[in-house]
Amino acid sequence: MELIQQVPELSAYLAADAAVDHHHPLVRETAAQLRADHGDAYAYAKAAYEFVRDTIPHSADSGDMRVTWRASDVLAQGTGICYAKSHALAALLRAEGVPTALCYQRLADDDGSNPVVHGLVAIHLPGMSGWARQDPRGNKPGVDAQFSVTEERLAWSVRPEYSEVDYPILFAAPHPAVLAVLQAADDRPALWRSLPTDI
Template structure:
């Protein structure tokens, strides 16, 4: 896998507004890259656009919250229901209403982009590589982690609009080598996309995934 150029094994000390999970920086300086549709984050799909429009609220922050909570709470995580869809393309995840963490992050990114809210994918090193989202809030100019994995089995992720408020599904255990990578990717790295494509319907577990970037 491609090595992240700025690994962050521990959250550095910083100002009060800094994330407790470490810095978060975009891989691209062009926000347009975080609004684009591609083969994984296919927000040009009519079903994604229709759902995004249905969940739209009166302002961008409220819309982002509604989209996040929908993916977190209404799309099953495969492990929670022991039904493994193998889906990772955003439109397929929506159609099957089921996927692993990476799949749910791809769907959330697509829904946010459909509403003109820049969003990308970021990662956490756990026993396997965990996928979540980085979202750019125009109101503050900051990137914030959101984790739509689903709050079952001890997971406890919540919506945040400031880095200091970030709360992802799983806490880091530094003794186990856990940490959040700092980079927000516009789309999953090519090697990870190839690994995700190895999943098959009904195939349990995460054996197809890399352990780290």
């Protein structure tokens, strides 16, 4: 898919904010540990992706009731849904100078009902002419997302016949609707009842 760059400067995709808090000591420490064994940008980006995908369970898969939204909290508590895990990956990548955008899909059940917005990231590595989307949601039976800059290996491909959508916009900060529901939810069941259905 073609991604639309909303902010002309790559520096916007290196910024820290309340959710992508890559200035936090835990984010910096985690990034430094990953960087120590992965020197170039591609190897580091792949290692950071696999770290978030594989070592931080998606809370719906693990049954964790806690809701996280800051990258540092995701790393500290070891849990999060797709949006939170995307914030954590963006923070780890931005901490080491990899421009990272937040992006979204709208997904639905097999009959097109129950639409929900799904969060992922897009990265821009040295030598790349564009952006490559990555989905750190976490794998499970039926989901096999992989790090790739040559072809998309996301958790899900959209099905237009079910009104599913790849939103083409590269966000430098989390979408306000996403951030609002994460911050308002007392627990994951409450979050599940308020997930955005469109952005």
